[in-house]
Amino acid sequence: MLFNSYQFIFAFMPLxxxxxxxxxxxxxxxxxxxxxxxxxxxxxxxxxxNVLLIAPSIIINYFVGRGLLALRGTDRKxxxxxLLVCGVCFNVAFLGYFKYTNFLLGTAHDLFGARLxxxxxxxxxAISFITFQKIAFLVDVYGGRVDSFTLxxxxxxxxxxxxxxxxxxxxxxxxxxxxxxxxxxxxATDTSxxxxxxxxxxxxxxxxxxxxxxxxxxxxxxxxxxxxxxxxAGWIAAFGFTLQIYFDFSGYxxxxxxxxxxxxxxxxxxxxxxxxxxxxxxxxxxxxxxxxRFLMSYVxxxxxxxxxxRRAAQGRPGFxxxxxxxGSYASMLVFPTMVTMLVSGLWHGAGYNFAxxxxxxxxxxxxxxxxxxxxxxxPAAGARFAEARRALSVAITFVSVAAAMVLFRAAxxxxxxxxxxxxxxxxxxxxxxxxxxxxxxxxRLHLGPMGVNALAALWVAGLVSVVLFCPxxxxxxxxxxxxxxxxxxxxxxxxxxxxxxxxxxxxxxxxATSVLAAISxxxxxxxxxxxxxxx
Amino acid sequence: xMRAWRTNATLYIAVVVLLTLAAAWVELRWRNxxxxxxxxxxxxxxxxCDVKHYGDYDHGAFWYALEPTIGSSVRNAEVLFLGNSxxxxxFSGTHTTDWFxxxxxxxxxxxxxxxxxxxxxxxxxxxxxxxxxxxxxDLDGFFxxxxxEPAQLVMxxxxxxxxxxxxxxxxxxxxxxxxxxxxxxxxxxxxxRSRTTGQWARNGGSFDSVPTSEVETVDExxxxxxxxAGAEFLSRLPIDRACVIFTMVPTVxxxxxxxxxxxxxxHVRFVAPRLDGLRTFDGSxxxxxxxxxxxxxxxxxxxxxxxxxxxxxxxxAARSRPSEALSRxxxxxxxx
Numbered sequence: 086m087l088f089n090s091y092q093f094i095f096a097f098m099p100l101x102x103x104x105x106x107x108x109x110x111x112x113x114x115x116x117x118x119x120x121x122x123x124x125x126x127x128x129x130x131x132x133x134x135n136v137l138l139i140a141p142s143i144i145i146n147y148f149v150g151r152g153l154l155a156l157r158g159t160d161r162k163x164x165x166x167x168l169l170v171c172g173v174c175f176n177v178a179f180l181g182y183f184k185y186t187n188f189l190l191g192t193a194h195d196l197f198g199a200r201l202x203x204x205x206x207x208x209x210x211a212i213s214f215i216t217f218q219k220i221a222f223l224v225d226v227y228g229g230r231v232d233s234f235t236l237x238x239x240x241x242x243x244x245x246x247x248x249x250x251x252x253x254x255x256x257x258x259x260x261x262x263x264x265x266x267x268x269x270x271x272x273a274t275d276t277s278x279x280x281x282x283x284x285x286x287x288x289x290x291x292x293x294x295x296x297x298x299x300x301x302x303x304x305x306x307x308x309x310x311x312x313x314x315x316x317x318a319g320w321i322a323a324f325g326f327t328l329q330i331y332f333d334f335s336g337y338x339x340x341x342x343x344x345x346x347x348x349x350x351x352x353x354x355x356x357x358x359x360x361x362x363x364x365x366x367x368x369x370x371x372x373x374x375x376x377x378r379f380l381m382s383y384v385x386x387x388x389x390x391x392x393x394x395r396r397a398a399q400g401r402p403g404f405x406x407x408x409x410x411x412g413s414y415a416s417m418l419v420f421p422t423m424v425t426m427l428v429s430g431l432w433h434g435a436g437y438n439f440a441x442x443x444x445x446x447x448x449x450x451x452x453x454x455x456x457x458x459x460x461x462x463x464p465a466a467g468a469r470f471a472e473a474r475r476a477l478s479v480a481i482t483f484v485s486v487a488a489a490m491v492l493f494r495a496a497x498x499x500x501x502x503x504x505x506x507x508x509x510x511x512x513x514x515x516x517x518x519x520x521x522x523x524x525x526x527x528x529r530l531h532l533g534p535m536g537v538n539a540l541a542a543l544w545v546a547g548l549v550s551v552v553l554f555c556p557x558x559x560x561x562x563x564x565x566x567x568x569x570x571x572x573x574x575x576x577x578x579x580x581x582x583x584x585x586x587x588x589x590x591x592x593x594x595x596x597a598t599s600v601l602a603a604i605s606x607x608x609x610x611x612x613x614x615x616x617x618x619x620x
Numbered sequence: 621x622m623r624a625w626r627t628n629a630t631l632y633i634a635v636v637v638l639l640t641l642a643a644a645w646v647e648l649r650w651r652n653x654x655x656x657x658x659x660x661x662x663x664x665x666x667x668x669c670d671v672k673h674y675g676d677y678d679h680g681a682f683w684y685a686l687e688p689t690i691g692s693s694v695r696n697a698e699v700l701f702l703g704n705s706x707x708x709x710x711f712s713g714t715h716t717t718d719w720f721x722x723x724x725x726x727x728x729x730x731x732x733x734x735x736x737x738x739x740x741x742x743x744x745x746x747x748x749x750x751x752x753x754x755x756x757x758d759l760d761g762f763f764x765x766x767x768x769e770p771a772q773l774v775m776x777x778x779x780x781x782x783x784x785x786x787x788x789x790x791x792x793x794x795x796x797x798x799x800x801x802x803x804x805x806x807x808x809x810x811x812x813r814s815r816t817t818g819q820w821a822r823n824g825g826s827f828d829s830v831p832t833s834e835v836e837t838v839d840e841x842x843x844x845x846x847x848x849a850g851a852e853f854l855s856r857l858p859i860d861r862a863c864v865i866f867t868m869v870p871t872v873x874x875x876x877x878x879x880x881x882x883x884x885x886x887h888v889r890f891v892a893p894r895l896d897g898l899r900t901f902d903g904s905x906x907x908x909x910x911x912x913x914x915x916x917x918x919x920x921x922x923x924x925x926x927x928x929x930x931x932x933x934x935x936x937a938a939r940s941r942p943s944e945a946l947s948r949x950x951x952x953x954x955x956x
Contacts, residue, residue, distance in 0.1 A: 086785075087782060090782070090786045090789075091786055091789055091790055091793075092785075092786065092789045095644065096789070273629035273630045273633060274629050276629070276633055277629040277630075277632045277633050277636075280633060280636055280637075281636075284636070284640075589628075590628045590629040590631070590632035590633075591628060591632065592631075592632075592635065594632070595631075595632045595635035595636050595639075596635070596639070598636050599635065599636050599639030599640055599643070602636065602639070602640040602643060603639065603640065603643030603646075603647075606640065606643050606644045606647050607643070607647050607651070609647075609673075610651075610652060610673035610674070610783075610786070
């Protein structure tokens with residue numbers, strides 16, 4: 086059951102909310118139990134077996150967490166550390182077995198020619214998100230950032246259905262105080278904010294992202310079947326998919342945050358206009374923000390710390406901008422960045438193209454760091470020049486991200502290579518005749534002199550403008566602090582136009598939101614999958 | 621101040637929820653399954669509703685076993701009918717039910733719309749581990765190489781299961797509402813499938829009736845291609861070819877000669893009554909009266925063979941050489 090399904094919108098969500106407000110009047114514990122129960126129903130609706138797979142993992146993590154809590158404040162630090170390592174290893178092994186076994190077998194075959202049989206492994210839904218959240222929890226308990234928790238609280242933390250399937254990845258310490266302080270009653274403000282965010286997210290998913298899918302999918306399909314795309318088609322494929330995945334995943338995050346708000350819970354912001362980024366670091370600080378936060382906290386920083394300690398033990402200085410050498414840059418910046426981004430790539434999917442996508446982003450970030458080290462110190466520029474430089478920075482970042490997204494979307498590295506070659510004009514500039522027949526109706530309409538559909542080009546260009554120049558959904562609702570990390574002050578940072586568009590629960594916005602809901606519902610049956618739901 | 625604020629938020633929620641529900645109703649009623657009626661029989665489900673946002677449900681219902689008893693019905697059927705929608709309409713009626721109840725045998729019509737063929741249906745036979753004693757196969761493009769679009773979609777996996785589950789959910793709600801308040805639901809063309817026999821029944825829609833006709837030409841390449849696929853398909857059936865009956869349901873431009881050529885090369889019995897005055901209700905499928913006439917004639921010829929395969933009287937007929945039967949039914953076919 087996806088958020089963008091009739092079952093969810095017209096059955097599961099209303100029943101869950103009505104039940105929640107009803108049992109919320111009985112007691113806080115009953116409300117939490119209700120949320121756990123409905124979350125289990127939600128999770129089991131994909132495949133009941135999922136619950137049986139994930140339940141033991143939850144129980145084991147709970148007891149490891151209890152053990153870490155018991156050992157804290159004692160002098161048994163080594164035992165606590167060993168328990169943490171065991172807990173993390175268990176989670177990594179759990180994820181590794183289900184998600185990466187067949188990938189490793191395939192890699193062994195490709196590298197060494199080993200004839201290994203693939204295993205019939207069914208991936209538990211959302212295992213990547215859940216596993217990362219559980220690892221973060223254990224580290225937080227070990228680090229003293231979690232003071233107490235009960236089994237009920239832990240289950241709710243892991244299973245809370247709005248963020249169960251595709252994030253945001255939350256920390257216990259940022260949601261549990263809210264669970265403990267929540268009134269568990271109907272609150273008109275929370276509900277109106279939640280409803281609006283849910284509808285905005287639904288619109289982004291079923292209208293914008295799925296609409297783009299009809300444009301993009303045939304292009305990638307044709308490339309996978311050996312068709313050489315033209316220059317224009319290659320760029321439409323790259324830009325189109327970048328927009329598709331942005332609207333898809335940020336739409337899902339909006340829905341998740343909106344659903345959380347129905348229950349009075351603010352989930353952390355996960356997307357904050359990443360395509361407006363002026364550099365690649367800026368991009369990652371605004372794209373899948375909770376994953377970036379996890380990777381920084383639990384992969385990059387520990388690795389960097391270990392490398393710094395090692396250098397210190399060898400009597401060498403740590404990395405410093407003023408005294409940086411190529412060697413220190415490579416070992417202290419490039420290496421941990423590449424490792425972190427490789428983990429990020431493989432987290433997104435067990436495949437060579439995902440690994441390569443992560444490495445390409447690692448290279449982007451490393452190059453950006455290098456550029457910051459060697460770039461000349463500029464004198465203060467005039468406002469106009471600063472604006473032009475900013476526009477150029479956004480364009481370079483956007484194009485780099487879009488080019489890398491080809492690796493993410495293509496069926497294989499070879500297909501990605503073919504599309505990337507097309508983007509350089511290696512296969513010509515006009516869309517080939519046979520390919521036109523394979524394209525969706527949106528693309529076939531109004532083919533122009535270069536075989537490019539003016540409507541499709543306009544559609545993509547229009548959406549690029551939307552993501553570059555319009556406020557994002559969370560900014561529109563900033564006055565009501567819709568998510569953790571979005572505060573009322575966000576309004577003041579925004580342009581004057583945003584201020585004028587600020588959402589508030591009045592009739593005009595009610596009609597506008599209803600129109601978006603109506604359009605989304607009309608598209609609900611058309612559907613395509615959430616790109617992130619299998620992670 | 622706070623009080624007024626709450627009122628606004630509550631009003632906002634009410635307006636958005638009401639307008640959204642209204643939009644959902646308009647969508648469901650005019651572009652989705654509520655544009656179709658529910659079957660009055662609780663044994664039937666909507667296999668197809670002719671609206672933009674519903675369409676086919678049948679393929680997913682079988683491939684993902686979404687309807688509870690169809691798996692056991694197919695598995696337990698003693699006679700399986702395979703083919704497309706023309707086979708379905710030809711054998712959907714009391715004549716088929718009566719024949720099988722008098723023969724005390726179970727059957728299942730496993731044909732599908734969209735000119736479905738062996739690629740999808742052989743997948744279902746494997747899925748359901750069916751062990752029938754006889755097959756009736758409509759040769760009307762059955763051994764052509766590519767499956768229909770819905771079949772390709774469900775067989776490819778991906779997001780399709782979710783989409784069909786969503787259709788299943790909508791159908792359950794529609795059944796509940798439309799059986800009680802039929803006036804709320806529309807009359808777009810719908811066909812229902814019986815979970816126990818696979819028979820179809822239709823509702824709504826308006827079509828132009830067209831008489832059946834024949835095409836005598838034989839495309840050799842076409843025949844050869846289908847013979848190869850047919851031989852492979854037959855080799856995987858768990859029964860003797862003597863208990864496989866090929867047929868050709870009449871339609872507009874019926875390709876009898878081509879079907880007969882395929883049957884002959886595969887050495888399979890071909891029973892295809894050729895009657896005058898048959899009509900289709902829509903330019904493709906036999907209307908109720910024509911289907912009754914044609915299938916009655918079909919069972920008159922094929923019935924003894926089927927009974928023989930079922931281990932009942934006239935086993936002799938079943939054991940007779942297919943080529944002999946062929947000469948009796950097609951080569952010597954006379955117009956009734």
